Amino acid sequence: MKNQNSKRLAYAALFLALCLVLPMLTGQIPQIGSMLLPMHIPVLLCGLVCGWQYGAAVGFVAPLLRSVLFGMPPMYPVAIAMAFELLTYGLVIGLVYRRMAQRGAAGVYAALLTAMAAGRLVWGVAEVVLLGLGGKAFTAQAFLAGALLNAVPGIIVQLVLIPAVMAALQKAGAVKEYAE
Structure with missing residues (x-):
């Protein structure tokens, strides 16, 4: 059990590191680099591979840590x-x-698909609260643009890449023990 938790922690650290580095790589792609949602991919994989506890922790920490370290977002x-x-x-x-x-x-x-829908709804609620605290409005148009229209390239990448990576990891036997 201790060995399994150590492996999960190591994988979670790897996924956190990917959250910090991937935006630097995709940011080099003109016009769509920021639309690829590079921090989302490691978080989604972390939840699948390591479990919900690690996925939630990495997901919460990653954007805050990246903001502190690099000023972006x-x-x-x-x-x-x-x-x-x-x-x-x-x-x-x-x-x-x-x-x-x-x-x-x-x-x-x-x-x-369930996680993508839930995450975008939570993002919308968070934006309403945060911008409301600052005396600004978060419109339905801003939600649609941020959650869907501007995110289409990233959504496509997630729908193709996440299942492909999981299939490869399952075929290699790398995630069997972590899915429980």
Whole structure:
């Protein structure tokens, strides 16, 4: 049991490191680099591989730590809202996947789509609260633009990459023990 927890912690640290580094790589891609949602991918994988507790923790810490270390994303309101969004991604994908009878591609997609919807809703609520505290409004248009329209490239990448990585990890036997 201790060995399994050590492995989960090591994987969670790897996913946190990826959250810090991937935005630097995708940021180099003109026009769509920021739309690829590079911090979301490691958090979603962390929830699947390590479980909801680790996914939620990495999701909450990653944008705040990245903001402190690199100044991006800006702490208020972006990093704070992202912290709640990514916490939700890691939490929901881990919980849903753990309860799935089918752990193949169908289970990954069901957990992924549920987490993506829940995370975007939480992000919207966080933006309403944070901007409301600052005396600004968060409109339905801003929600649609931020949650859907500007995120289409990242959503596509997540829908293709997450199940493919999980299939490869399952085929290699790397995640079997962590799915429990």
